[in-house]
Every structure is written in C-alpha cells, then in structure tokens.
Amino acid sequence: MTDLKRTPLFDLHVKLGGKMVPFAGWEMPVQYPVGVMKEHLHTRALAGLFDVSHMAQLRLKAADRVTALESLMPVNVAELKPGRQRYGLLTAANGGILDDLMFANMGDWHYVVVNAARADHDIPHISAATEVEVLDRALLALQGPAAEAALATLNGEVRDMKFMDARTMPLIDGPCIVTRSGYTGEDGFEISVPKEEAVALAEALLEQDGVEPIGLGARDSLRLEAGLCLYGNDIDTETTPVEADLIWAMQKRRRENGGFPGADVIQGQLSDGPTRKRVGLRPEGRAPVRQGVTLHAEIEGPQIGVVTSGGFGPSVGGPVAMGYLPTELSTPGTTVFAALRGKFIPLAVAETPFVQQTYKR
Amino acid sequence: MSVKYTEEHEWLRVDGDEVIVGITEHAQSQLGDLVFVELPEAGTDVEKGDEVVVIESVKAASDIEAPLDGTITAINEAIVEDPTLVNSAPLGDGWFFRMKLADMSELDGLMDEAAYKELVG
Numbered sequence: 001m002t003d004l005k006r007t008p009l010f011d012l013h014v015k016l017g018g019k020m021v022p023f024a025g026w027e028m029p030v031q032y033p034v035g036v037m038k039e040h041l042h043t044r045a046l047a048g049l050f051d052v053s054h055m056a057q058l059r060l061k062a063a064d065r066v067t068a069l070e071s072l073m074p075v076n077v078a079e080l081k082p083g084r085q086r087y088g089l090l091t092a093a094n095g096g097i098l099d100d101l102m103f104a105n106m107g108d109w110h111y112v113v114v115n116a117a118r119a120d121h122d123i124p125h126i127s128a129a130t131e132v133e134v135l136d137r138a139l140l141a142l143q144g145p146a147a148e149a150a151l152a153t154l155n156g157e158v159r160d161m162k163f164m165d166a167r168t169m170p171l172i173d174g175p176c177i178v179t180r181s182g183y184t185g186e187d188g189f190e191i192s193v194p195k196e197e198a199v200a201l202a203e204a205l206l207e208q209d210g211v212e213p214i215g216l217g218a219r220d221s222l223r224l225e226a227g228l229c230l231y232g233n234d235i236d237t238e239t240t241p242v243e244a245d246l247i248w249a250m251q252k253r254r255r256e257n258g259g260f261p262g263a264d265v266i267q268g269q270l271s272d273g274p275t276r277k278r279v280g281l282r283p284e285g286r287a288p289v290r291q292g293v294t295l296h297a298e299i300e301g302p303q304i305g306v307v308t309s310g311g312f313g314p315s316v317g318g319p320v321a322m323g324y325l326p327t328e329l330s331t332p333g334t335t336v337f338a339a340l341r342g343k344f345i346p347l348a349v350a351e352t353p354f355v356q357q358t359y360k361r
Numbered sequence: 362m363s364v365k366y367t368e369e370h371e372w373l374r375v376d377g378d379e380v381i382v383g384i385t386e387h388a389q390s391q392l393g394d395l396v397f398v399e400l401p402e403a404g405t406d407v408e409k410g411d412e413v414v415v416i417e418s419v420k421a422a423s424d425i426e427a428p429l430d431g432t433i434t435a436i437n438e439a440i441v442e443d444p445t446l447v448n449s450a451p452l453g454d455g456w457f458f459r460m461k462l463a464d465m466s467e468l469d470g471l472m473d474e475a476a477y478k479e480l481v482g
Binding site for chain 1: 393394396397401415417418419420422444
C-alpha cells in the first residue's frame with residue numbers, strides 16, 4: 001500500500017464535506033453531501049467546479065516538440081494554431097491506444113494534460129521523444145452554462161474564448177493556463193493554476209452564483225452521457241482509434257501519410273473497416289448495465305461484445321452505456337442483449353452523445 | 362413495537378406474525394440516490410444470506426440479503442416505481458418487503474437499536 005497523494009485542494013474538499021476515496025494513486029472527492037445525482041444535474045443546469053489536479057500537466061518547449069508529438073500520435077500537431085487546443089491519442093505499434101490526452105499550442109511551447117493513471121507511463125514515453133517538464137500546478141475544471149459568467153468575474157477576457165481555445169492569463173495573481181474545454185459535454189473551462197493560488201481560485205469561484213463543488217462520481221456520469229471515452233474502460237492498448245470510433249481525432253494528413261506508431265494496422269482498418277466498433281447503448285427499463293457486462297446478439301446466444309462503461313444517466317433519466325460490438329451490429333437502432341444477473345436485457349445501439357453538447361463554437 | 366437490525370444495515374420491524382424489512386438511514390446515506398430496485402416475488406422461500414434485492418445508485422450496484430430464513434409475503438412495488446423513496450423514507454415508505462420468519466425467536470440474535478447505533482458510530 002503506497003501513500004496516496006493529495007492535491008492542494010485536499011483540505012478544502014474535507015471542509016466542504018467531500019467523501020475522499022483513492023483514485024489513481026490520489027485521494028480525491030468522489031462526491032459531496034448533496035450526492036452524485038444532484039451534483040450531476042447541477043452541473044448541467046448551472047456550473048460545477050471539479051478538482052482535476054491529479055492529472056499530469058506537461059510543458060514541452062524543445063524545438064523538436066511538434067515532430068516528436070507527431071511521431072507518437074496519429075494527430076495533426078503541426079497545423080494546430082497558437083492559442084488552440086486539440087484531443088490527442090498516443091498509439092502503440094499494434095495500433096492500440098496508450099493514452100488519450102489534451103494538448104495546446106501556447107505559442108513558444110506546448111501544454112499537454114494526460115490521465116493520472118497513465119502519467120507514470122506517459123512521461124517517460126514522451127520524454128524519449130522530446131524534453132518534458134512536469135508542471136507542479138493545480139488543475140480545476142469549471143463546467144456548465146454558468147461557467148463563463150463565474151470565471152469572467154476574475155478575468156473578463158474568458159468571454160472572448162471559444163471551444164478549444166487556450167490562453168494564459170491572471171485570475172488570482174500569477175499566470176493561469178485557461179482552456180475552453182472539459183469532460184462533461186457542457187461549455188466550460190479547465191484552469192491550470194499555480195498551486196499556492198489553487199485554494200484562493202476555488203474559493204473565489206465557489207462564491208459565484210450557481211457554482212457548486214462536484215466530485216469524481218458525477219464527473220464520470222457526465223462524461224458517459226456526453227459519450228466521452230474513459231481511458232482504461234472504453235479505450236486501452238487493445239483498442240485502436242478506428243475501433244473506438246475516434247477517426248475524427250486523426251486528421252486527414254496523418255490518416256493518409258502515416259508516420260505514427262501502429263500506422264499499418266490503423267490504415268488497414270481505415271480502408272477495410274474494423275471488425276468491431278465502440279457504440280452507445282440504451283438499455284430498456286431502468287436497470288443500469290455496467291462495465292464488464294457481456295453483450296449478445298440474441299437471448300441465450302454466445303457473447304459478441306462487452307459493455308465498457310455504463311450506469312444511470314441522471315440527465316437522460318435512464319440507464320446509458322458504451323461498449324464494443326461487431327461492426328455489422330453497430331448501426332444505431334440495432335437491438336442486442338446484455339446478460340444481467342441471469343437475465344437478458346434488450347439494449348438499443350444509440351448515437352452518442354446521449355445529451356446535447358453545449359460547446360461555445 | 363420491536364425493531365431489530367443486522368450488520369448488513371437492514372432493519373426488521375415485527376408486525377403481527379410477520380416482519381417488515383428495509384435498510385437503515387445510515388445505509389441509504391452511504392449508497393446515495395437510488396436509481397433502480399429489483400425485488401423478489403411474493404411467495405419466495407429464502408434462507409438467511411440469500412441475495413433477494415438488487416439496488417443500484419448512480420455509482421454502483423449492491424445486493425440486499427435475506428436477514429433470516431422465511432418466506433417473502435409481500436413486496437413494496439412503490440420503490441420499484443420510485444427508488445428515491447428509499448432515500449427519503451428508509452424507515453417508512455421506503456420499506457422493501459414483508460416476510461414470515463421460519464422461527465420468530467431468531468430475531469433475538471439480531472441487534473437492538475442501541476447496539477446498531479454503536480456499530481455505525
């Protein structure tokens with residue numbers, strides 16, 4: 001048992017009544033006293049403040065950083081303009097996904113945020129290609145329709161930002177890296193803040209109308225409704241970006257020219273089609289169908305797929321899930337069955353996201 | 362009226378020659394908002410420890426065990442329709458099922474309120 005790490009907001013979480021649990025080596029709030037359901041609905045109605053300081057923040061400033069990132073990801077890094085952010089995928093030689101990440105062109109450097117559970121893998125992996133500086137900063141996410149007004153009280157410049165813009169600006173005192181992005185399907189921001197200012201920033205935001213603290217429980221149900229992948233559940237080293245329905249994350253030049261790990265496998269799947277695909281699923285009835293539940297083409301039939309994320313969608317008002325199915329059964333509207341406690345529950349293959357995205361384009 | 366408690370955070374209230382079974386305030390607060398309840402059929406014979414009820418919150422699924430041997434005589438359909446009744450009234454309208462115990466004297470082996478309060482602190 002190794003010691004759990006704590007973010008600069010640990011004491012604030014405890015003060016707010018956060019229920020602290022181990023997550024990817026960190027002690028994080030899974031929920032606050034109002035509970036996951038109300039936290040989820042509050043974020044979609046007004047604004048939620050999340051501590052995501054467990055994620056690793058990296059600064060790449062060497063001259064070779066763009067070619068290095070393109071050598072690791074099937075993603076167009078070179079043409080991402082300064083002040084813009086993009087979703088990225090680190091791929092392996094088998095075409096599998098080593099991690100998903102967000103990266104931004106900050107002008108004379110690139111800002112990269114990777115999953116906490118994969119930081120110990122990603123940092124040496126990227127360091128082998130270009131120099132990596134790990135930033136010792138806090139990271140907050142402010143998500144929901146009231147996010148812009150709340151953050152604008154600290155710096156009105158955020159009103160000028162559009163979805164996936166990235167800027168550096170002061171909010172409390174020192175420079176913050178603000179991106180207009182998130183993991184909920186809502187408009188909102190992620191804010192990298194000097195760790196000694198993290199509590200002041202969180203408290204300043206929590207004072208604003210409509211801003212409440214939100215735990216990891218609601219973060220998961222929000223991202224699931226938004227159809228966003230969780231690394232380790234929905235994507236991993238055994239799933240390719242094509243199978244994971246993330247072709248949109250691989251821009252045309254990279255798809256066509258290759259030059260990234262697993263290009264032969266990924267380009268083969270792009271031309272021939274994958275044998276299986278990640279899909280959205282809407283179970284009939286009220287029972288949540290969770291990760292690991294097997295999928296079947298017919299009742300009592302053999303297993304054809306598996307649920308990779310699933311639960312109750314508070315905004316949908318019913319169960320929602322994602323999983324992998326053979327490509328021929330991946331068309332929305334197709335009915336498949338989940339083996340749940342000895343019963344076979346029908347599920348409809350569904351378009352994702354399950355809720356309307358509200359990004360400010 | 363006598364109420365007994367199990368270590369699995371169920372309460373049993375004696376009502377005539379039957380008991381009414383539900384989960385405690387402590388249990389509902391630990392589970393969080395319930396979104397799904399699956400109850401057994403009335404008439405089912407159960408043994409202590411059988412998983413008779415499935416309840417799910419946004420976060421996770423949990424099983425509720427039969428507290429003692431007996432027969433399920435009635436179930437609370439209202440909590441299937443509205444699982445949040447278990448959160449709002451765990452000791453009242455959020456009851457799970459009624460059962461006829463094989464041996465009423467087995468209730469004596471369960472905790473009374475003072476002992477249960479000590480358990481949950």
